[in-house]
Amino acid sequence: MIKKTLYFGNPAYLSMRNSQLVLNFPDAKGLDDQSGRNTIPIEDIGVVILDHKQITITHALVEKLLANNCAIVTCDESHMPQGLMMPLSGNSVQKERFTNQISASVPLRKQLWQQTIRAKIKNQAALLEMIPRDINTENMHFWASKVTSGDSENHEARAAAYYWANIFDIPGFKRGREEAPPNNLLNYGYAILRAVVARSLVSSGLLPTLGIHHHNRYNAYCLADDIMEPYRPFVDKVVLDIMNAGIDYTRLGKEAKWHLLSIPQVDVLINGKRSPLMVAVSQTTASLYSCFEGTRRKISYPQLIGAYGATK
Template sequence: MSHRHVMVTRSAKLSCRNSQLVIRQEDEITGEMCEYTIPLEDIRTLLLEDRQSIITSALLARLAEFRIAVFTCDDKHLPNGVLLPYGQHSRGPKIMRSQLDMKRPLVKRLWQAIVRRKIENQAACLALCGCSGEEGLLALANRVASGDKGSMESLAARMYFKHLFGKAFKRGSDDFINSAMNYGYALVRGQVARSLCAFGFQPSIGLQHHSELNNFNLADDLMEPYRPIVDYVVASELDVDSPVLSKLHKRRLMQILTQMVWLENERYDLTASIEAMVSSLSNAISTEDPSALQLPRLTEVQMGVYE
Protein backbone atom coordinates (compact mmCIF):
# COMPACT_ATOMS: atom_id res chain seq x y z
CA MET A 1 0.00 0.00 0.00
CA SER A 2 1.23 3.50 -0.83
CA HIS A 3 2.43 5.40 2.23
CA ARG A 4 4.63 8.34 1.20
CA HIS A 5 3.59 11.98 0.96
CA VAL A 6 6.13 13.82 -1.20
CA MET A 7 6.64 17.57 -0.83
CA VAL A 8 8.66 19.54 -3.42
CA THR A 9 9.71 22.85 -1.85
CA ARG A 10 12.51 23.87 -4.26
CA SER A 11 12.62 24.31 -8.02
CA ALA A 12 12.81 20.91 -9.72
CA LYS A 13 12.00 19.01 -12.90
CA LEU A 14 9.71 16.04 -12.32
CA SER A 15 9.38 13.20 -14.79
CA CYS A 16 8.70 9.47 -14.90
CA ARG A 17 11.00 6.53 -15.68
CA ASN A 18 10.22 2.83 -15.18
CA SER A 19 7.20 3.58 -12.95
CA GLN A 20 9.35 5.81 -10.76
CA LEU A 21 8.99 9.49 -9.94
CA VAL A 22 12.23 11.20 -11.02
CA ILE A 23 13.10 14.51 -9.33
CA ARG A 24 16.02 16.53 -10.71
CA GLN A 25 17.14 19.63 -8.80
CA GLU A 26 20.25 21.48 -7.68
CA ASP A 27 21.88 20.48 -4.42
CA GLU A 28 21.39 23.27 -1.87
CA ILE A 29 25.06 23.16 -0.81
CA THR A 30 27.13 22.24 -3.87
CA GLY A 31 24.83 23.59 -6.59
CA GLU A 32 25.34 20.38 -8.57
CA MET A 33 22.37 18.77 -10.32
CA CYS A 34 21.09 15.77 -8.37
CA GLU A 35 18.51 13.11 -9.21
CA TYR A 36 16.18 11.34 -6.80
CA THR A 37 13.78 8.52 -7.61
CA ILE A 38 10.73 7.21 -5.72
CA PRO A 39 8.55 4.26 -6.83
CA LEU A 40 5.11 5.55 -7.83
CA GLU A 41 3.47 2.66 -6.00
CA ASP A 42 4.86 4.06 -2.72
CA ILE A 43 3.34 7.54 -3.16
CA ARG A 44 -0.05 8.72 -1.95
CA THR A 45 0.29 12.46 -2.49
CA LEU A 46 2.63 14.85 -4.30
CA LEU A 47 2.65 18.50 -3.20
CA LEU A 48 4.30 21.03 -5.53
CA GLU A 49 5.04 24.07 -3.39
CA ASP A 50 7.67 25.70 -5.61
CA ARG A 51 6.00 27.48 -8.52
CA GLN A 52 9.06 27.22 -10.78
CA SER A 53 8.99 23.42 -10.85
CA ILE A 54 8.32 21.64 -14.15
CA ILE A 55 6.32 18.42 -14.46
CA THR A 56 5.93 16.34 -17.62
CA SER A 57 2.54 15.34 -19.03
CA ALA A 58 3.70 11.71 -19.09
CA LEU A 59 4.27 11.86 -15.34
CA LEU A 60 0.85 13.46 -14.78
CA ALA A 61 -0.79 10.57 -16.63
CA ARG A 62 1.12 7.99 -14.59
CA LEU A 63 0.28 9.78 -11.34
CA ALA A 64 -3.40 9.48 -12.26
CA GLU A 65 -2.99 5.77 -13.05
CA PHE A 66 -1.50 5.20 -9.60
CA ARG A 67 -4.31 7.26 -7.98
CA ILE A 68 -1.85 9.82 -6.60
CA ALA A 69 -3.31 13.19 -5.62
CA VAL A 70 -1.18 16.08 -6.93
CA PHE A 71 -1.47 19.39 -5.05
CA THR A 72 -0.52 22.79 -6.46
CA CYS A 73 0.08 25.90 -4.32
CA ASP A 74 -0.70 29.60 -4.68
CA ASP A 75 1.75 32.49 -4.31
CA LYS A 76 1.43 32.18 -0.51
CA HIS A 77 2.52 28.53 -0.73
CA LEU A 78 -0.92 27.30 0.38
CA PRO A 79 -2.56 24.37 -1.48
CA ASN A 80 -5.05 25.76 -4.02
CA GLY A 81 -5.68 22.90 -6.43
CA VAL A 82 -5.56 19.13 -6.78
CA LEU A 83 -5.28 16.73 -9.72
CA LEU A 84 -7.35 13.61 -9.07
CA PRO A 85 -7.69 10.19 -10.78
CA TYR A 86 -10.73 9.83 -13.03
CA GLY A 87 -12.97 6.81 -13.68
CA GLN A 88 -10.82 4.23 -11.88
CA HIS A 89 -13.51 2.28 -10.00
CA SER A 90 -14.99 -0.75 -11.76
CA ARG A 91 -18.48 -0.03 -10.40
CA GLY A 92 -18.37 3.73 -10.93
CA PRO A 93 -21.71 4.10 -12.76
CA LYS A 94 -23.48 2.00 -10.11
CA ILE A 95 -21.99 4.09 -7.30
CA MET A 96 -22.97 7.32 -9.02
CA ARG A 97 -26.55 6.15 -9.65
CA SER A 98 -26.92 5.20 -5.99
CA GLN A 99 -25.58 8.61 -5.00
CA LEU A 100 -28.03 10.41 -7.30
CA ASP A 101 -30.97 8.30 -6.09
CA MET A 102 -30.44 9.01 -2.38
CA LYS A 103 -33.67 9.93 -0.62
CA ARG A 104 -33.81 13.17 1.33
CA PRO A 105 -34.34 11.55 4.77
CA LEU A 106 -31.15 9.50 4.30
CA VAL A 107 -29.19 12.59 3.24
CA LYS A 108 -30.36 14.46 6.35
CA ARG A 109 -29.49 11.57 8.67
CA LEU A 110 -26.01 11.26 7.15
CA TRP A 111 -25.41 14.97 7.66
CA GLN A 112 -26.64 14.65 11.25
CA ALA A 113 -24.05 11.96 11.92
CA ILE A 114 -21.26 14.04 10.34
CA VAL A 115 -22.09 17.18 12.33
CA ARG A 116 -22.44 15.27 15.59
CA ARG A 117 -19.02 13.62 15.18
CA LYS A 118 -17.43 16.93 14.19
CA ILE A 119 -18.68 18.60 17.37
CA GLU A 120 -17.65 15.59 19.48
CA ASN A 121 -14.15 15.88 17.97
CA GLN A 122 -14.10 19.61 18.68
CA ALA A 123 -14.94 18.84 22.33
CA ALA A 124 -12.12 16.26 22.42
CA CYS A 125 -9.71 18.82 20.92
CA LEU A 126 -10.51 21.31 23.69
CA ALA A 127 -10.02 18.64 26.35
CA LEU A 128 -6.69 17.50 24.90
CA CYS A 129 -5.46 21.09 24.70
CA GLY A 130 -6.44 21.75 28.32
CA CYS A 131 -9.12 24.27 27.34
CA SER A 132 -12.56 24.71 28.87
CA GLY A 133 -15.77 24.28 26.89
CA GLU A 134 -15.80 20.50 26.37
CA GLU A 135 -19.07 19.92 28.26
CA GLY A 136 -20.87 22.70 26.39
CA LEU A 137 -19.90 21.25 23.04
CA LEU A 138 -20.94 17.73 24.02
CA ALA A 139 -24.32 19.13 25.03
CA LEU A 140 -24.65 20.69 21.57
CA ALA A 141 -23.60 17.42 19.92
CA ASN A 142 -26.47 15.64 21.67
CA ARG A 143 -28.87 18.24 20.29
CA VAL A 144 -27.95 17.77 16.61
CA ALA A 145 -31.17 16.92 14.78
CA SER A 146 -31.71 15.29 11.39
CA GLY A 147 -30.18 17.61 8.81
CA ASP A 148 -28.84 19.76 11.68
CA LYS A 149 -32.12 21.68 11.62
CA GLY A 150 -31.13 23.73 14.68
CA SER A 151 -27.74 24.77 13.21
CA MET A 152 -25.77 23.23 16.06
CA GLU A 153 -22.68 23.18 13.83
CA SER A 154 -22.47 26.99 13.62
CA LEU A 155 -23.27 27.41 17.32
CA ALA A 156 -20.54 24.93 18.20
CA ALA A 157 -18.00 26.68 15.93
CA ARG A 158 -18.45 30.03 17.68
CA MET A 159 -18.01 28.42 21.09
CA TYR A 160 -15.16 26.15 19.99
CA PHE A 161 -12.76 28.67 18.44
CA LYS A 162 -13.29 31.12 21.31
CA HIS A 163 -12.15 28.50 23.82
CA LEU A 164 -9.36 27.09 21.64
CA PHE A 165 -7.65 30.30 20.45
CA GLY A 166 -9.16 33.06 22.60
CA LYS A 167 -11.91 35.63 22.21
CA ALA A 168 -9.85 37.79 19.83
CA PHE A 169 -9.49 35.01 17.25
CA LYS A 170 -11.49 35.39 14.04
CA ARG A 171 -11.87 32.60 11.53
CA GLY A 172 -10.86 33.86 8.11
CA SER A 173 -8.31 36.44 9.26
CA ASP A 174 -4.95 36.55 7.49
CA ASP A 175 -2.81 35.26 10.37
CA PHE A 176 -0.63 32.28 11.25
CA ILE A 177 -3.37 30.21 12.89
CA ASN A 178 -5.77 30.51 9.97
CA SER A 179 -3.00 29.90 7.44
CA ALA A 180 -1.88 26.75 9.27
CA MET A 181 -5.41 25.41 9.60
CA ASN A 182 -6.22 26.17 5.95
CA TYR A 183 -3.04 24.37 4.88
CA GLY A 184 -4.01 21.26 6.83
CA TYR A 185 -7.65 21.44 5.73
CA ALA A 186 -6.63 21.64 2.06
CA LEU A 187 -4.50 18.49 2.37
CA VAL A 188 -7.32 16.56 4.04
CA ARG A 189 -9.88 17.86 1.53
CA GLY A 190 -7.70 16.71 -1.35
CA GLN A 191 -7.40 13.23 0.13
CA VAL A 192 -11.17 12.98 0.60
CA ALA A 193 -11.74 14.13 -2.99
CA ARG A 194 -9.14 11.64 -4.24
CA SER A 195 -10.86 8.73 -2.47
CA LEU A 196 -14.31 9.78 -3.67
CA CYS A 197 -13.16 9.90 -7.30
CA ALA A 198 -11.26 6.62 -7.02
CA PHE A 199 -14.34 4.93 -5.55
CA GLY A 200 -16.69 6.17 -8.27
CA PHE A 201 -18.55 8.99 -6.48
CA GLN A 202 -19.35 12.32 -8.11
CA PRO A 203 -17.64 14.73 -5.66
CA SER A 204 -19.59 17.79 -6.84
CA ILE A 205 -22.89 16.38 -5.52
CA GLY A 206 -22.88 16.93 -1.77
CA LEU A 207 -25.09 16.15 1.19
CA GLN A 208 -25.20 19.64 2.71
CA HIS A 209 -22.75 21.63 0.59
CA HIS A 210 -24.34 22.33 -2.77
CA SER A 211 -22.60 25.30 -4.38
CA GLU A 212 -22.79 25.21 -8.18
CA LEU A 213 -19.27 26.68 -8.26
CA ASN A 214 -17.77 23.92 -6.09
CA ASN A 215 -16.64 20.67 -7.72
CA PHE A 216 -15.97 19.10 -4.32
CA ASN A 217 -19.16 19.59 -2.32
CA LEU A 218 -19.21 15.98 -1.10
CA ALA A 219 -15.55 16.19 -0.08
CA ASP A 220 -16.35 19.30 1.95
CA ASP A 221 -19.14 17.37 3.69
CA LEU A 222 -17.04 14.34 4.59
CA MET A 223 -13.95 16.24 5.73
CA GLU A 224 -15.83 18.06 8.52
CA PRO A 225 -15.03 15.52 11.30
CA TYR A 226 -11.34 15.72 10.34
CA ARG A 227 -11.06 19.47 10.88
CA PRO A 228 -10.59 19.21 14.69
CA ILE A 229 -7.67 16.83 14.11
CA VAL A 230 -5.93 19.57 12.11
CA ASP A 231 -6.92 22.13 14.75
CA TYR A 232 -5.40 19.99 17.49
CA VAL A 233 -2.02 19.80 15.73
CA VAL A 234 -2.02 23.56 15.09
CA ALA A 235 -2.99 24.43 18.68
CA SER A 236 -0.79 21.90 20.49
CA GLU A 237 2.31 21.45 18.32
CA LEU A 238 2.88 24.67 16.38
CA ASP A 239 4.00 28.03 17.71
CA VAL A 240 0.86 30.04 16.99
CA ASP A 241 2.78 33.29 17.61
CA SER A 242 5.05 32.62 14.61
CA PRO A 243 5.06 35.42 12.00
CA VAL A 244 4.97 33.07 9.00
CA LEU A 245 4.16 29.49 8.11
CA SER A 246 7.63 27.98 7.67
CA LYS A 247 8.77 24.86 5.82
CA LEU A 248 9.06 23.09 9.16
CA HIS A 249 5.46 23.95 10.01
CA LYS A 250 4.30 22.70 6.62
CA ARG A 251 6.17 19.42 6.99
CA ARG A 252 4.45 18.86 10.33
CA LEU A 253 1.07 19.64 8.79
CA MET A 254 1.85 17.25 5.93
CA GLN A 255 2.43 14.54 8.55
CA ILE A 256 -1.22 14.83 9.58
CA LEU A 257 -1.95 12.55 6.63
CA THR A 258 -0.02 9.80 8.45
CA GLN A 259 -1.53 10.35 11.91
CA MET A 260 -3.15 7.31 13.47
CA VAL A 261 -6.90 7.79 13.96
CA TRP A 262 -9.75 5.68 15.25
CA LEU A 263 -12.53 4.79 12.84
CA GLU A 264 -15.17 3.05 14.95
CA ASN A 265 -13.15 0.27 16.65
CA GLU A 266 -10.21 0.08 14.25
CA ARG A 267 -7.03 2.14 13.95
CA TYR A 268 -5.89 3.53 10.60
CA ASP A 269 -3.49 6.16 9.42
CA LEU A 270 -5.51 9.21 8.47
CA THR A 271 -5.36 8.67 4.70
CA ALA A 272 -6.42 5.02 5.03
CA SER A 273 -9.23 6.09 7.37
CA ILE A 274 -10.54 8.40 4.65
CA GLU A 275 -10.61 5.51 2.19
CA ALA A 276 -12.46 3.34 4.72
CA MET A 277 -14.91 6.17 5.42
CA VAL A 278 -15.69 6.61 1.72
CA SER A 279 -16.20 2.87 1.36
CA SER A 280 -18.59 2.91 4.33
CA LEU A 281 -20.53 5.77 2.70
CA SER A 282 -21.22 3.50 -0.27
CA ASN A 283 -22.49 0.85 2.12
CA ALA A 284 -24.66 3.39 3.98
CA ILE A 285 -26.23 4.53 0.72
CA SER A 286 -26.86 1.05 -0.69
CA THR A 287 -28.43 -0.19 2.56
CA GLU A 288 -30.14 3.15 3.35
CA ASP A 289 -28.63 2.85 6.83
CA PRO A 290 -26.90 6.06 8.04
CA SER A 291 -25.37 4.18 10.98
CA ALA A 292 -23.16 2.32 8.47
CA LEU A 293 -21.18 5.51 7.82
CA GLN A 294 -17.89 5.26 9.72
CA LEU A 295 -16.41 8.55 10.90
CA PRO A 296 -13.08 9.40 12.61
CA ARG A 297 -12.88 10.01 16.34
CA LEU A 298 -10.29 12.28 17.94
CA THR A 299 -8.70 10.65 21.00
CA GLU A 300 -5.47 11.15 22.91
CA VAL A 301 -4.14 7.74 21.85
CA GLN A 302 -4.29 8.49 18.14
CA MET A 303 -2.16 11.60 18.07
CA GLY A 304 1.28 10.01 17.85
CA VAL A 305 2.87 10.33 14.42
CA TYR A 306 2.80 7.10 12.47
CA GLU A 307 6.25 6.17 11.24
Protein backbone atom coordinates in the same frame (compact mmCIF):
# COMPACT_ATOMS: atom_id res chain seq x y z
CA MET B 1 -0.59 0.64 2.93
CA ILE B 2 -0.03 4.30 3.84
CA LYS B 3 0.50 6.40 0.73
CA LYS B 4 3.25 9.02 0.79
CA THR B 5 2.66 12.77 0.72
CA LEU B 6 5.40 14.43 -1.35
CA TYR B 7 6.14 18.14 -1.02
CA PHE B 8 8.31 20.02 -3.52
CA GLY B 9 9.29 23.55 -2.50
CA ASN B 10 12.47 23.99 -4.58
CA PRO B 11 13.25 24.03 -8.31
CA ALA B 12 12.77 20.50 -9.62
CA TYR B 13 12.23 18.47 -12.79
CA LEU B 14 9.77 15.62 -12.22
CA SER B 15 9.45 12.86 -14.81
CA MET B 16 8.64 9.17 -15.05
CA ARG B 17 10.65 6.05 -15.80
CA ASN B 18 9.55 2.43 -15.33
CA SER B 19 6.55 3.41 -13.18
CA GLN B 20 8.83 5.45 -10.94
CA LEU B 21 8.71 9.16 -10.23
CA VAL B 22 12.14 10.47 -11.17
CA LEU B 23 13.32 13.56 -9.29
CA ASN B 24 15.96 15.86 -10.62
CA PHE B 25 16.90 18.78 -8.36
CA PRO B 26 19.17 21.17 -10.28
CA ASP B 27 20.71 22.46 -7.04
CA ALA B 28 21.24 19.04 -5.42
CA LYS B 29 24.04 16.58 -5.91
CA GLY B 30 25.06 13.32 -4.36
CA LEU B 31 21.79 11.38 -4.49
CA ASP B 32 21.33 7.92 -6.03
CA ASP B 33 23.27 8.36 -9.23
CA GLN B 34 25.45 11.31 -8.23
CA SER B 35 23.57 13.65 -10.56
CA GLY B 36 20.88 15.05 -8.31
CA ARG B 37 18.39 12.32 -9.22
CA ASN B 38 16.25 10.00 -7.14
CA THR B 39 13.24 7.74 -7.75
CA ILE B 40 10.03 6.87 -5.88
CA PRO B 41 7.55 4.13 -6.88
CA ILE B 42 4.40 5.86 -8.15
CA GLU B 43 2.19 3.21 -6.53
CA ASP B 44 3.45 4.42 -3.12
CA ILE B 45 2.34 8.05 -3.66
CA GLY B 46 -0.98 9.46 -2.45
CA VAL B 47 -0.56 13.24 -2.63
CA VAL B 48 1.94 15.47 -4.48
CA ILE B 49 2.23 19.14 -3.49
CA LEU B 50 3.93 21.50 -5.97
CA ASP B 51 5.05 24.73 -4.30
CA HIS B 52 7.61 26.47 -6.53
CA LYS B 53 7.36 28.33 -9.83
CA GLN B 54 10.41 26.51 -11.21
CA ILE B 55 8.96 23.02 -11.02
CA THR B 56 8.56 21.17 -14.30
CA ILE B 57 6.43 18.02 -14.41
CA THR B 58 6.01 15.85 -17.51
CA HIS B 59 2.63 14.89 -18.92
CA ALA B 60 3.60 11.22 -18.75
CA LEU B 61 4.13 11.53 -15.01
CA VAL B 62 0.85 13.43 -14.48
CA GLU B 63 -1.00 10.74 -16.43
CA LYS B 64 0.58 7.94 -14.38
CA LEU B 65 -0.03 9.68 -11.05
CA LEU B 66 -3.71 10.21 -11.88
CA ALA B 67 -4.03 6.61 -13.10
CA ASN B 68 -2.84 5.56 -9.63
CA ASN B 69 -5.40 7.82 -7.95
CA CYS B 70 -2.87 10.35 -6.72
CA ALA B 71 -4.01 13.89 -5.86
CA ILE B 72 -1.83 16.68 -7.29
CA VAL B 73 -1.96 19.98 -5.41
CA THR B 74 -0.52 23.23 -6.80
CA CYS B 75 0.29 26.27 -4.64
CA ASP B 76 0.12 29.98 -5.38
CA GLU B 77 2.76 32.69 -4.87
CA SER B 78 1.89 32.93 -1.17
CA HIS B 79 2.57 29.17 -0.86
CA MET B 80 -1.08 28.34 -0.16
CA PRO B 81 -2.72 25.41 -1.99
CA GLN B 82 -4.63 26.78 -4.99
CA GLY B 83 -5.54 23.90 -7.30
CA LEU B 84 -6.32 20.19 -7.01
CA MET B 85 -6.05 17.71 -9.88
CA MET B 86 -7.88 14.38 -9.54
CA PRO B 87 -8.61 11.41 -11.82
CA LEU B 88 -12.02 11.38 -13.50
CA SER B 89 -12.58 7.75 -12.52
CA GLY B 90 -11.05 5.69 -9.76
CA ASN B 91 -13.28 2.63 -9.54
CA SER B 92 -14.08 -0.25 -11.88
CA VAL B 93 -17.87 0.03 -11.39
CA GLN B 94 -18.01 3.80 -11.70
CA LYS B 95 -21.40 4.14 -13.44
CA GLU B 96 -23.20 1.95 -10.90
CA ARG B 97 -21.72 3.91 -8.01
CA PHE B 98 -22.49 7.27 -9.56
CA THR B 99 -26.10 6.14 -10.09
CA ASN B 100 -26.50 5.08 -6.46
CA GLN B 101 -24.98 8.34 -5.23
CA ILE B 102 -27.10 10.55 -7.49
CA SER B 103 -30.33 8.71 -6.65
CA ALA B 104 -29.83 8.93 -2.88
CA SER B 105 -33.00 10.25 -1.25
CA VAL B 106 -33.24 13.58 0.56
CA PRO B 107 -34.03 11.89 3.91
CA LEU B 108 -30.91 9.72 3.54
CA ARG B 109 -28.72 12.73 2.80
CA LYS B 110 -30.14 14.54 5.84
CA GLN B 111 -29.45 11.53 8.06
CA LEU B 112 -25.88 11.31 6.77
CA TRP B 113 -25.39 15.02 7.49
CA GLN B 114 -26.75 14.51 11.01
CA GLN B 115 -24.14 11.77 11.60
CA THR B 116 -21.42 13.98 10.13
CA ILE B 117 -22.14 16.98 12.36
CA ARG B 118 -22.48 14.84 15.48
CA ALA B 119 -19.07 13.30 14.82
CA LYS B 120 -17.55 16.72 14.14
CA ILE B 121 -18.86 18.31 17.37
CA LYS B 122 -17.76 15.29 19.44
CA ASN B 123 -14.23 15.56 18.05
CA GLN B 124 -14.20 19.30 18.69
CA ALA B 125 -15.24 18.66 22.29
CA ALA B 126 -12.55 15.98 22.66
CA LEU B 127 -9.88 18.40 21.49
CA LEU B 128 -11.03 21.11 23.89
CA GLU B 129 -10.82 18.55 26.70
CA MET B 130 -7.16 17.90 25.88
CA ILE B 131 -6.18 21.54 26.30
CA PRO B 132 -4.63 22.23 29.75
CA ARG B 133 -7.12 25.00 30.49
CA ASP B 134 -10.43 24.83 32.31
CA ILE B 135 -12.81 24.63 29.34
CA ASN B 136 -16.36 23.43 29.95
CA THR B 137 -17.48 21.06 27.17
CA GLU B 138 -20.84 19.96 28.55
CA ASN B 139 -22.58 22.29 26.10
CA MET B 140 -20.66 20.74 23.19
CA HIS B 141 -21.79 17.24 24.13
CA PHE B 142 -25.35 18.53 24.61
CA TRP B 143 -25.36 20.12 21.15
CA ALA B 144 -23.94 16.93 19.61
CA SER B 145 -26.76 14.89 21.19
CA LYS B 146 -29.40 17.33 19.92
CA VAL B 147 -28.36 17.40 16.23
CA THR B 148 -31.41 16.40 14.22
CA SER B 149 -31.78 15.13 10.66
CA GLY B 150 -30.18 17.71 8.37
CA ASP B 151 -29.10 19.71 11.47
CA SER B 152 -32.18 21.89 10.99
CA GLU B 153 -31.48 23.82 14.22
CA ASN B 154 -27.89 24.54 13.10
CA HIS B 155 -26.11 23.12 16.15
CA GLU B 156 -22.97 23.03 14.03
CA ALA B 157 -22.81 26.85 14.08
CA ARG B 158 -23.42 27.05 17.83
CA ALA B 159 -20.68 24.54 18.54
CA ALA B 160 -18.31 26.28 16.10
CA ALA B 161 -18.76 29.67 17.77
CA TYR B 162 -17.93 28.23 21.19
CA TYR B 163 -15.11 26.04 19.86
CA TRP B 164 -13.23 28.83 18.07
CA ALA B 165 -13.66 31.15 21.04
CA ASN B 166 -11.84 28.65 23.26
CA ILE B 167 -9.43 26.52 21.26
CA PHE B 168 -6.58 29.05 20.98
CA ASP B 169 -5.42 31.13 23.91
CA ILE B 170 -5.49 34.23 21.69
CA PRO B 171 -7.78 37.12 22.69
CA GLY B 172 -10.29 37.96 19.97
CA PHE B 173 -9.31 35.06 17.68
CA LYS B 174 -11.58 34.72 14.62
CA ARG B 175 -11.72 31.78 12.28
CA GLY B 176 -11.62 32.86 8.63
CA ARG B 177 -9.54 32.34 5.53
CA GLU B 178 -8.30 35.94 5.51
CA GLU B 179 -8.08 36.40 9.28
CA ALA B 180 -4.93 36.57 11.41
CA PRO B 181 -2.65 33.59 12.21
CA PRO B 182 -2.92 30.76 12.98
CA ASN B 183 -5.60 30.84 10.26
CA ASN B 184 -2.77 30.52 7.74
CA LEU B 185 -1.81 27.14 9.22
CA LEU B 186 -5.44 26.02 9.42
CA ASN B 187 -6.02 26.93 5.75
CA TYR B 188 -2.95 24.98 4.67
CA GLY B 189 -3.83 21.95 6.79
CA TYR B 190 -7.43 21.87 5.60
CA ALA B 191 -6.25 22.01 1.98
CA ILE B 192 -4.11 18.91 2.57
CA LEU B 193 -7.02 17.17 4.30
CA ARG B 194 -9.35 18.08 1.45
CA ALA B 195 -6.99 16.54 -1.09
CA VAL B 196 -6.79 13.32 0.96
CA VAL B 197 -10.59 13.10 1.24
CA ALA B 198 -11.20 13.92 -2.44
CA ARG B 199 -8.69 11.27 -3.47
CA SER B 200 -10.41 8.66 -1.32
CA LEU B 201 -13.88 9.58 -2.61
CA VAL B 202 -12.74 9.02 -6.19
CA SER B 203 -11.16 5.72 -5.17
CA SER B 204 -14.52 4.67 -3.69
CA GLY B 205 -16.22 5.48 -6.99
CA LEU B 206 -18.01 8.62 -5.80
CA LEU B 207 -18.42 12.06 -7.34
CA PRO B 208 -16.59 14.60 -5.13
CA THR B 209 -18.77 17.35 -6.64
CA LEU B 210 -22.16 16.04 -5.47
CA GLY B 211 -22.39 16.79 -1.75
CA ILE B 212 -24.80 15.54 0.90
CA HIS B 213 -25.08 19.08 2.33
CA HIS B 214 -22.77 21.55 0.55
CA HIS B 215 -24.21 22.64 -2.82
CA ASN B 216 -22.12 25.60 -3.96
CA ARG B 217 -22.43 25.75 -7.75
CA TYR B 218 -18.81 26.91 -8.04
CA ASN B 219 -17.37 24.19 -5.77
CA ALA B 220 -16.10 21.05 -7.50
CA TYR B 221 -15.50 19.28 -4.17
CA CYS B 222 -18.74 19.68 -2.21
CA LEU B 223 -18.77 16.05 -1.03
CA ALA B 224 -15.14 16.29 0.07
CA ASP B 225 -16.04 19.39 2.10
CA ASP B 226 -18.89 17.44 3.70
CA ILE B 227 -16.94 14.33 4.61
CA MET B 228 -13.87 16.15 5.91
CA GLU B 229 -15.87 17.96 8.63
CA PRO B 230 -15.29 15.40 11.43
CA TYR B 231 -11.60 15.27 10.42
CA ARG B 232 -11.01 19.01 10.80
CA PRO B 233 -10.24 18.79 14.56
CA PHE B 234 -7.29 16.53 13.70
CA VAL B 235 -5.83 19.41 11.69
CA ASP B 236 -6.62 21.80 14.53
CA LYS B 237 -4.68 19.55 16.92
CA VAL B 238 -1.62 19.61 14.65
CA VAL B 239 -1.82 23.42 14.60
CA LEU B 240 -2.04 23.49 18.39
CA ASP B 241 0.99 21.19 18.60
CA ILE B 242 2.93 23.59 16.34
CA MET B 243 2.05 26.54 18.55
CA ASN B 244 2.83 24.67 21.78
CA ALA B 245 6.23 23.66 20.38
CA GLY B 246 7.15 27.35 20.11
CA ILE B 247 7.30 27.28 16.30
CA ASP B 248 6.57 30.62 14.60
CA TYR B 249 2.95 30.23 13.52
CA THR B 250 2.67 33.71 12.00
CA ARG B 251 4.25 32.44 8.78
CA LEU B 252 4.25 29.21 6.81
CA GLY B 253 7.86 28.31 7.47
CA LYS B 254 9.53 24.98 6.71
CA GLU B 255 9.11 23.61 10.23
CA ALA B 256 5.40 24.44 10.36
CA LYS B 257 4.85 22.91 6.91
CA TRP B 258 6.72 19.76 7.95
CA HIS B 259 4.23 19.25 10.78
CA LEU B 260 1.22 20.00 8.56
CA LEU B 261 2.42 17.57 5.91
CA SER B 262 2.23 14.82 8.54
CA ILE B 263 -1.58 15.13 8.66
CA PRO B 264 -2.21 12.04 6.45
CA GLN B 265 -0.17 9.95 8.93
CA VAL B 266 -1.83 11.23 12.13
CA ASP B 267 -3.22 8.44 14.33
CA VAL B 268 -7.01 8.26 14.67
CA LEU B 269 -9.41 5.79 16.26
CA ILE B 270 -11.94 4.35 13.82
CA ASN B 271 -14.11 1.26 14.19
CA GLY B 272 -12.38 0.60 17.52
CA LYS B 273 -8.90 0.44 16.01
CA ARG B 274 -5.97 2.82 15.60
CA SER B 275 -5.31 3.83 12.03
CA PRO B 276 -3.39 6.50 10.08
CA LEU B 277 -5.76 9.26 8.98
CA MET B 278 -5.32 8.52 5.27
CA VAL B 279 -6.35 4.88 5.81
CA ALA B 280 -9.25 5.95 8.04
CA VAL B 281 -10.55 8.30 5.33
CA SER B 282 -10.72 5.36 2.91
CA GLN B 283 -12.86 3.47 5.46
CA THR B 284 -15.10 6.51 5.80
CA THR B 285 -15.66 6.92 2.06
CA ALA B 286 -16.20 3.17 1.58
CA SER B 287 -18.85 3.23 4.32
CA LEU B 288 -20.44 6.28 2.70
CA TYR B 289 -20.88 4.40 -0.56
CA SER B 290 -22.41 1.48 1.35
CA CYS B 291 -24.97 3.94 2.72
CA PHE B 292 -25.78 5.13 -0.81
CA GLU B 293 -25.99 1.48 -1.90
CA GLY B 294 -28.38 0.67 0.93
CA THR B 295 -26.26 -2.03 2.62
CA ARG B 296 -25.60 0.03 5.76
CA ARG B 297 -27.06 3.02 7.55
CA LYS B 298 -24.09 4.67 9.24
CA ILE B 299 -20.87 6.31 8.06
CA SER B 300 -17.66 5.26 9.83
CA TYR B 301 -16.10 8.39 11.29
CA PRO B 302 -12.96 8.67 13.47
CA GLN B 303 -12.49 9.66 17.09
CA LEU B 304 -9.78 12.03 18.21
CA ILE B 305 -7.04 10.27 20.16
CA GLY B 306 -5.66 12.27 23.08
CA ALA B 307 -2.09 12.68 24.22
CA TYR B 308 -2.44 9.53 26.32
CA GLY B 309 -4.31 7.49 23.74
CA ALA B 310 -7.93 8.11 24.64
CA THR B 311 -10.70 10.64 24.41
CA LYS B 312 -12.87 11.61 27.36
